[in-house]
Amino acid sequence: MPDTFQRLYELIDTPRFAQGGVPRITTRKSAEDFAPRDEGLDVLLINTPVREWSYPNVLPIGQGYVAAGAIMDGHRLTRLDLNADRRVPISTLDPGYDAWLFARLDEALAGEPDVIGIGGIITQYAQIKKICAYCKDKLPDVPIVLGGGVASAMPDFMLKHLPVDYVSQHEGELTFSEILHRIEMGASMQGVAGVTYYETDSHGERTAIRRNPPRRTMTAEQLGHMPWPLRHLWDIENTYRVNPVGHLNQGRKWNQGAPESGGKFSAEMIASRGCPYTCEYCFSDYLGTAYRSRPPADVVREMEYLHYEYGVEYIEVLDDLMLTSYKWALEFYAELHKSGLPKRGVEWGGTCRTNILANDIVRAAREGRGNMLELGHDAGLRRVAYGVETGSPTILKVIDKSGQTPATIKTAVQETVRVLGYASCSFMFGSPGETAETIRETVDLCIEMDYRPEVFFFTTAYPGTVFWQLALDKGLIRKSVDGTVGPADDGIIERYLMGLGEQGDAVRTNFSDLPDDVLLQLTNQAAQDLNSHNSHRHPYQDGAPNSIVRDATHATI
Template sequence: AYRWDRTEVENKIRDTEFDIVGIGGIVTTYKYIKWLIPILKKYHLDKKIIIGGSVGASIPKIMLERNLVDVVCIGEGEETAKELFNVLKNNEDLSKVKGIWYKDNTGRIYQNEKRSPIRDLDNTPLPAWDIFPMDIYLRNPVGAPNRNKWIDGSVDNSMELSMNLFATRGCPYQCIYCYHDFMGYRYRTRSPENVVMEMEILYRKYKVLYFHFIDDEFVMKKDFVYKFCNLVKELSKKIGHKITWGCSGRVNLMTEDLISTMSGAGCILIGYGIESGSQKML
């Protein structure tokens, strides 16, 4: 969010005290992670470095072999991180933590048992927004209405406040070029009530009026979408302001009635993936 240059990043690392370092991202961030890890170890040699996200899950062995990384988390991190931190705090055996690869003091690499996906997403705690620079995030989201501002990191103070959140996780499709091929998530949704509750909290706390869902596939379960749309319309009426939102979808899942319902509930953007470069295959 801060868009610090490399000198500023190193100075922050040098001057900051912490217990554990957690780094996440997609595979295109690998070159930055390779640059960052030696700096972290330069100033904090004894601190454990944990890699998460698809960048770690896609190449866990390479990540551990070629970098001063201690642990790689595979899959969803909420339950794994909590268990892992307690084990590290108490200097216990890492072999009992599901969902990780790790390296011991000799450099030997271990792959632990996989962790099952979180079943009830409503039990996932809401983000601790107050520890983040929300003045930047609220004006710098992924998606509409400021489109590509998040890429260059600039802030548009004239735009309405926006926030990213998720309503679903996973994807039932098996595209070989996608991170789901190795993450293995099954498709799950939060309850519509739980999602709209978070939207109302964000409005009342930060006056957010545009929400962009960063789900891989928002429209898979039609019952969920229709119920969600009804609740969003009720929320707009309740707060006296029009809620708008955007999401991702799959072209062959869309119907005229579904699109009309989503539009009527404030949806102003749907992003579709490019399924193939071949018109014949499409």
Template structure:
């Protein structure tokens, strides 16, 4: 029985397949992760006494019709959807479909795209409201008194200053066995548990959108994160966790304290995170390794200083060299992220980036195609640097939606992007290194799947 005033809530992550995400046939390689934003909101709403369910359509393999059928049979009072720029077209179709059959359902849309383009999101989807920014606090207020908000079509979400005040994400509402990491992104267990320890980032890289979490970095306490780790170990028997913060090592002392706790309490997990090359040092990396960190993903982006300056990355090539060397020396694998088709880039400069990736010789390198998402400085200034397509469905970082003036056309961007994977991965030294690292049948399978994925990109 629901309490008085309680609602039947359905939160939806709209359908998109892994192949669509990469605009390529990459096969059954995994790559789904729990939608933590919805899971946080679900946890908060459960505490309020609402009856909540989540449909993570990509993980469940649901298409539009499956979602609509579910809505038909469950008849929720409130439906909330996440919109990314890549998925706004689907959110539009889905919400129009829902509103056609159920005009009375309260429908809200949030997430990065809704935050960046609230008015157009409202118009396209026909939703009752669009929420800008963080939803965890404000969704409670809205459902407490929908009448009060009925006139406000665009609602600004309250920023969560004290992240420890949030309950842990309601993972029990999600198909946890469907979350499998990509082959080269796990060590011990393909069943992925993703976690976030902070929100916000003080840097101003021009390709990144600051509208959602802002510049103000806020972290959870070490104690709160350790409790969540123990919780997921207990509930899901997990042996591996990936941290998806933009900058996990933002606060050095936090990282050291966190590692000390993992070590002191004998918490045996393999973990990985994202960082910046100028926010690590050997001593800290050694401690991270001792605490179970096996892989760090660095945004290295380019092999030419001017290209880095054009995106206001605030790093130098030497910082990348130093960080990669220190990370390897600490015994942690390095994943390097590189961008092709940056503002000011020519195919020759892209070759410099590819050569730099080879020089650094990270354990894995990912090359994505620069995508000026709306809400970023790069989007606003795109016409200064090249030609930009506005087909948002193609904004997935694997399509040349932006062609810098230094390139002839999209085909040339695609050719260089393929070339990057080919030159990096099909080097005899790289192949030998990977083969020598194979220790178990699991390692072998991971490598074969990873190879299939790289071939998919080619």
């Protein structure tokens, strides 16, 4: 008998889906409408520790999305959230960490899942490798699917160097849905868009890596009919809503981000995917190659759910770039007012770009309305984050910060401080062409604006970016690993990935002509002079280079 059941990846292109006629998971209650099928798989999702030096505060949204799709497809799902389970700031080098990690894995693997899903960002590579190796050793016949930004940036490399079976890139809910269908049917991954895998010969031996064509990017309209992330299986009550994010975390983010007694509850969500800009240091394609915003009404409905279901009073929108279109923003504000959330005291924060706000200030004056920030504040907006990166006109061009100038930076930052009380801006030093003079230009601009930066980073090469290839070409990946400028083979690249951490922890790929110690000194001096929020975390202290300074309160598991 043919299988007539339609899975999420099959439904996406049907007329019924386009008309919003497909039942989907949105709330905890709606998930109960999807019963597991007898033929469905037992799926284990593992969330790896991230930013271990801080309290865990961001639910793994990506896993929430693929989990919702898996439940809709009739599979059974369990999760192991190692990030939440640690509870407090830790160091993965602490005595007892591995014993705790392997004990938690043993508990999860005892359920003998049919499939293991794991993913994350590139700075989690070392932990992902350790976890995958342990899982494969314990359950060698259980396929492991790797997803997230770490998968999309280097699919072939990940397949070769991690003990995983399939690498899923882009539009994870749809790709994972089809992967699970193929595994359920015992079929190969040939033709599954967005999957990289090993072809095998007649004896089952691996032969060559096959990277299938990318999956077609979903449209904004399709995003409006997709399931919301499944949240209730993760520890929202005791971890994710309690540990503050965004505006509620502003004063404590770089000092572990501990919760306040009696503080507000917070949550996070995604309102758009991708980015319309092409900054050369940034890898934004992991969410698709096109920028799309969800319909404002759908975003607000999800915010309502977070407020009424979990008592959330602040919501941080995690988009690479949320406030891109002023038309979308105004419609979003109108939907918020219609919902009554601002009157109930629900607040939110997100990302913008200085040139977008500066342009809207001019447009708003011409149209006789409040600008995006003023109208947003009335609708509950309390925090806007900008990737300013530099105040130097020269470096802005080098890193392709299209449309942003010192003038737009000054206009946007000062207006944000006027309306919201502060602006959350990041800066980075060490880009190509960086000099003591260009660093001074950034510092001078901050002084001119009377502005205290949130964070100073070092320009760091990440896979999937233009700067990654530049770092390889300049021999900087090898230099970061063994101090020698030169070509990097896979072994060197893996050692580089194993050592990646916070961008402000160390100079890894200094693209400038400044010696590393001089770049460290100048960055540390800027952080201290301007009293940046992360100044105490800089690796250059007391006039001498040091390893990352960690708080003494890390717990031992």
